[in-house]
Amino acid sequence: xxxxxxxxxxxxxxxxxxxxxxxxxxxxxxxxxxxxxxxxxxxxxxxxxxxxxxxxxxxxxxxxxxxxxxxxxxxxxxxxxxxxxxxxxxxxxxxxxxxxxxxxxxxxxxxxxxxxxxxxxxxxxxxxxxxxxxxxxxxxxxxxxxxxxx
Numbered sequence: 001x002x003x004x005x006x007x008x009x010x011x012x013x014x015x016x017x018x019x020x021x022x023x024x025x026x027x028x029x030x031x032x033x034x035x036x037x038x039x040x041x042x043x044x045x046x047x048x049x050x051x052x053x054x055x056x057x058x059x060x061x062x063x064x065x066x067x068x069x070x071x072x073x074x075x076x077x078x079x080x081x082x083x084x085x086x087x088x089x090x091x092x093x094x095x096x097x098x099x100x101x102x103x104x105x106x107x108x109x110x111x112x113x114x115x116x117x118x119x120x121x122x123x124x125x126x127x128x129x130x131x132x133x134x135x136x137x138x139x140x141x142x143x144x145x146x147x148x149x150x
Contacts, residue, residue: 003076005039005051005083012038018050022066025129032063037087041080043071051080053087059147060088062098081114081148089150096148101126101133101140108144116146 008015012033019029032054041049049067053060062084067076081096088096098116100107112118125143126133133140 001074001076002044003079004042005080006042008038008040015040015047015050018047018066018068019052019064020066021068022050022064024133025131027130029064036061036063039083041067041071041076043076049076049080051084053084055088055091055093056097058093059095059097060084060091060093062096065098077110078114085148085150094150096150097145098148099125099143099145101135102142102144103133103135103138103140105136105138111146114148116148118144119147120145 015038016026016029019033020026023029032052036052036054039051039053040047041051048071050064051062052064054063062081065077065080065084085096096116097119098111099122100111122143122145124141126140129140
């Protein structure tokens with residue numbers, strides 16, 4: 001694998017299929033797509049994932065992190081979090097934040113394995129989505145927030 005993080009200043013919509021892997025609502029992705037800093041995660045010449053970072057006060061939020069299914073379980077997500085932490089430190093942030101659905105069991109496990117700690121629960125966050133989201137037989141209702149001290 002030859003993993004790189006390529007800044008995407010324009011034509012962000014080309015990465016929409018990857019962004020939708022982490023956030024199933026195109027309308028919601030559209031609400032933040034032009035905010036923050038977007039990176040294409042590449043393996044050689046292929047886009048295999050996305051990382052969208054938004055600086056908020058003394059923290060940087062990982063607003064969207066998604067990998068194509070064939071690229072999961074190979075350490076790319078861990079590389080992406082290390083890259084995000086480096087970017088956050090360079091931006092003067094003292095913590096990295098991320099949120100995921102209560103039903104996203106793999107994501108909850110992943111964020112804890114790479115050092116994040118639960119920090120907050122946004123009850124009913126996904127109730128406002130246009131369509132209900134179901135994962136592993138669970139309905140996404142609440143956003144679980146995690147933080148990683150830098």
